[in-house]
Amino acid sequence: MVEERKVEEEMERSVRDLRRRAQQFLGLKVEYEPPKRIIQWGEYTGIGKFEEPSEMPKEMRDLLLKMLTVQADTEFASIEQHSDTIFTAPTPSDRVKVARIMVDEMRHGWQITQLLDQFGPEGRKAKEWVLAVRLGNHRLQAFNTPFSSWEDVLVFTFLVDRVGIYQLRAFEGSSYGPLARAIPTMLMEEQLHVNFGFDGLKRMLKDSYQGVKNRERAQKALNKWFPMALDMFGKTGSKSSEMAVRYGIKRWKNEEARQMYLREVEELINELGLEMPDPNVGRKVL
Amino acid sequence: MRGLAQVQDTNVVVEILRKRLDLEASGSELYLPFLLSFTDPGYRLSLMKLVAGEVEHSYRLYLVLTSLGVEGRRIAEDGFNKRSRFSRVLDVRPESKEEALVHAFITRIVSLAHLEQVRATLEPLSSQLNLPLIEKQERLQLTWLENVISGTNLNLRHTLLKYHHLAEELARDLGLSGESTAKVMEKLNDVLGSIP
Numbered sequence: 001m002v003e004e005r006k007v008e009e010e011m012e013r014s015v016r017d018l019r020r021r022a023q024q025f026l027g028l029k030v031e032y033e034p035p036k037r038i039i040q041w042g043e044y045t046g047i048g049k050f051e052e053p054s055e056m057p058k059e060m061r062d063l064l065l066k067m068l069t070v071q072a073d074t075e076f077a078s079i080e081q082h083s084d085t086i087f088t089a090p091t092p093s094d095r096v097k098v099a100r101i102m103v104d105e106m107r108h109g110w111q112i113t114q115l116l117d118q119f120g121p122e123g124r125k126a127k128e129w130v131l132a133v134r135l136g137n138h139r140l141q142a143f144n145t146p147f148s149s150w151e152d153v154l155v156f157t158f159l160v161d162r163v164g165i166y167q168l169r170a171f172e173g174s175s176y177g178p179l180a181r182a183i184p185t186m187l188m189e190e191q192l193h194v195n196f197g198f199d200g201l202k203r204m205l206k207d208s209y210q211g212v213k214n215r216e217r218a219q220k221a222l223n224k225w226f227p228m229a230l231d232m233f234g235k236t237g238s239k240s241s242e243m244a245v246r247y248g249i250k251r252w253k254n255e256e257a258r259q260m261y262l263r264e265v266e267e268l269i270n271e272l273g274l275e276m277p278d279p280n281v282g283r284k285v286l
Numbered sequence: 287m288r289g290l291a292q293v294q295d296t297n298v299v300v301e302i303l304r305k306r307l308d309l310e311a312s313g314s315e316l317y318l319p320f321l322l323s324f325t326d327p328g329y330r331l332s333l334m335k336l337v338a339g340e341v342e343h344s345y346r347l348y349l350v351l352t353s354l355g356v357e358g359r360r361i362a363e364d365g366f367n368k369r370s371r372f373s374r375v376l377d378v379r380p381e382s383k384e385e386a387l388v389h390a391f392i393t394r395i396v397s398l399a400h401l402e403q404v405r406a407t408l409e410p411l412s413s414q415l416n417l418p419l420i421e422k423q424e425r426l427q428l429t430w431l432e433n434v435i436s437g438t439n440l441n442l443r444h445t446l447l448k449y450h451h452l453a454e455e456l457a458r459d460l461g462l463s464g465e466s467t468a469k470v471m472e473k474l475n476d477v478l479g480s481i482p
Contacts, residue, residue, distance in 0.1 A: 079334070086314055087340065092366055096345045099314070099338035106334040110327040131325050245439060 011035070014038055033184075039175040041249035053119045055175075058254035061249040063240060064176055065119050067249065068112055069126040069131030070139050071167065075109035077143035079136050085153050092173075100144055101157070104189040111182050141284065142228035151204065151221040157197030159222070159229040159265065162221030165190045166233070167250075167259050183251065201272055219274050233258040299411070300351070300358055302404050305372050305460055307347040307365035309397050313340035314370060317390055320383040332430050334392065339423045347407040349428045350414050373459035375452045388445045389452070390433040395473050398424055399466045438481040443481045450474065 015034045024027040039045055053061050082102050089095045113130065115124040138144050142160050147153050170188045174180040204214050221250070232253040234241055241254040262279060269276045314337045321337070324330045343367060348396055351362035360382040364370060375393070380386040402420050408417060435442045477479050 076322070076330075083321070085316060086318065086337075087368075092345045092348045096338075096342050099341040103331075103334050103338045106331045107326075110331045113327045127327075128325075131322075131327065134322070 002084055007038075008034075011037075031035070036173050036234065037177075037182065037255060039248045040173050042175065042246050043249065044175055049180065053123070053176075053179045053253050056247075057220055059243070061119070063127060063243055063247065064179075064249055065116070065122060066113055066240075067244065068119075068179070068252060069130060072109055072112035072127070072130045073133060073139050074143055074164065075105050075112060076130060076131075077140075078105050078156075079109070079133070081143065081145075081147055081156070082153070083124040083179055085147060085150075088150070089153070094200070098153070100208045101193050101196065104193070108186050109191070111186070115178055115182070140228075142225065142232055145225075145228065145247055149217065149221065151201075152224070153208040154197045154204065155218070155221040155225045157193045158201055158268075159197070159225050160191055160232070161193040161197065162265065163229050163232045163261060165194060167184060170250035170252050172251070179249075198272075205272060205274075217275070218272075221275055222269070223277045223282075226277040226279075227284070230258060230262075230279055231283055231285035233261070233285075296354060298407065300354055300361060302407060303347055303351050303358075304352075304361045304365060305400075306404075307344055307351065307362065308371045308373070308376055308463065309393065309400075309460075310340045310344040310347060310367060311365050312371060313337060313390065313393070314344075316376075316378075316380060317324070317386045320380065320386040321443060331436070333386075336427045336430070339427065343420050343423070346381040346415050350411055353414075373456055375456040375459065378449075378452060384440055384442055384445045384447075387431060387434060387440070388442055388449045390454045391428070391435055391446075391477075392449055392474065393456065394431060394468050395461070396425055396430045396453055396460065397430065399457070399462055399470050400460045403466055432477055436477055443478070446474075446478050446481070450478075 011034045018032050022030050037048060039047055039049055050056050053064070056064070059277075079102050082098055085098045086095055086102065089098050092130060109130075113127050114269075116130070118126040119126070135146060136144050141165075142156075144256045147156065165187060168183050168190060170185065171179055174183075201218055204218060207214050217245055230231045236255040238254050241250075244250045266276050315327070317333060318337050321330055321333055324333065331352050348362045348366050351358040351365070378389065398421070401417070405417065408415065412418070434440065435446065451472055454467065457470055462470070
């Protein structure tokens, strides 16, 4: 452990040097994060991250492939859901934001399919499935449900994209290096999406002319998407989830992540002045 | 609006902006339905970027038009809500992803020629519209489409021939000069000639 600590310290010093020299000689003020080259948790803590699926035990490789397939599926599925919104969003500025969200999601999908390509024939098969599947056949119910109103769009980005943030955060620092490195940009973009949903809901609820009606509409959409968002975390006590943490693929087990999410959204729902739905109602994945 | 005061003939400018808005706003409507037909995620991403670019450009045009009085606002709302289009070419609905690509390619060539022709007239509004950025993005979109059309196995020769006449029609509806139209057709024929 002493040797590993030394490696970490050397890396931190290099990052400080890089920052200082960028400012001194290039006039650039840049924040660099030390790259995490070592697996941070789980069975393989302390060894170098996996860079190739072929380096992993089969059980881990199969599990990672399954998780990446679901992740890619959600990215492309949300584009399908948003497609009409680009024409129906209430203001031109909202349409621009929706278009930007769609580009982000498309890029995330593209990025994950690049990772699927690394998994050989099985990965390519998974990629083909991801690119062919349409509404009604996606892995998660939240992505099989079309938007039927503007508040659906806002609540979806507020709740469902926020689950996406938890999934990405769980992959942040993953033992699979290429995935870990893809996460930071995706995370920041997803944060933009959830802010879009939250701000849109605030704006909708502030509308004094339709105040009461808007509140009812927002609450209805919240109640509709809330169970689907919670289901996205997966089953409590899932063996795959435990295995994913053990292999260092993701940071938290399903239920741990769901509870953190619940704490966060409760605060935000209160801030909106809406009623927190019962987390046990309407759930299909327990 | 500082630039607006320098506009010599508001009616001429409004007319140009109306056509530009139609051009930009129709893109998302015509191409988006084919987005998920592409089996290559890279094509999906590039096409999505093209569509988002169109939406952003329309928004800029919308903002400038709404600042040009009641008539400008009416035209802006009309253009954004696709109530009418100045050219039939923008109502030609592609029936496949190949047709969508070729339609986008043709409209981009003509659109860039149009931008070139009206640049001087729109100069006072250039910063509000961010014309250099629009032009740069459209040129990159054209590069991508040209590469796709001439460099892939999508076999777009037949589609390009089918849609060839649309370029002339759109150029006429936009009021492109004979010289500009000739350049457009030359470019189109060059690409057609490069397809194996």
